[in-house]
Amino acid sequence: MKTIIAAVVTCMVLFGVSAATTHLFLSEPPADEETEVAENAEGEEIADESPVRAMPVAFRPESAVSVEAVLQMSDSIKKMEQQMATRQQRLAKDEQRVQLLFDDLATEQDELRAFSEGIDAKVDMVKRLNSSLRETLDQLDARKAELQKLEKDTGSDEQSQQEDMDSRVNDVKSWFAGLEAEQAADYLKEFANNGKLAFAASLLQKMPDRQKAKILEAMSDPILVDQLIDALTIRPKKK
Structure with missing residues (x-):
């Protein structure tokens, strides 16, 4: 029994010493890094602190990784x-x-x-x-x-020429109206042959329709009749 009690006390003492030592190491401030002192040309000492490189931390996986x-x-x-x-x-x-x-x-x-x-x-x-x-x-x-x-x-414009022709036609209209149809046809044919087709057409235009038809019927030249009819058709009206 004494042996057991002594063993327990010894364990407790060792545990206390271990705990105190651990507490001492944990609460003690870190030691200063050693400095190398070198004497320069003037005899002064210069402290040279050597830098401490941080070592990379390696993490190991929980399980082994295969190749x-x-x-x-x-x-x-x-x-x-x-x-x-x-x-x-x-x-x-x-x-x-x-x-x-x-x-x-x-x-x-x-x-x-x-x-x-x-x-x-x-x-x-x-x-x-x-x-x-x-x-x-x-x-x-x-x-x-x-x-x-x-x-x-x-007096060289068309209107003046037409007015002059109408004036000449009016001068001979009464005389021409008193002629027989054959005589009137001969005169118109002569006027046309002398280059006065427009005058002949104007003179014929002044005659009444019945006498005009008789004169055209009395003409023996159908070509001249067509020319007179065309001249009567395209003859401008007096304004």
């Missing part, structure tokens, strides 16, 4: 790197395409701008030509009016 798992992990990493490289190449190609699109758009904008400027220049040219043409037409209208006035003053 196959390591190879698979390495292959997976290589595949990921290849995928990243492929994506980078695609991104580079996409950037090139976008840049080409921007360049094409810039070129098209320049072409459209040049085309618009060309259209504006052509529009200005057309406006100038239109203005010049309008001035030319105004000048032609003025000259035409002058010519018409000159013809009217000299």
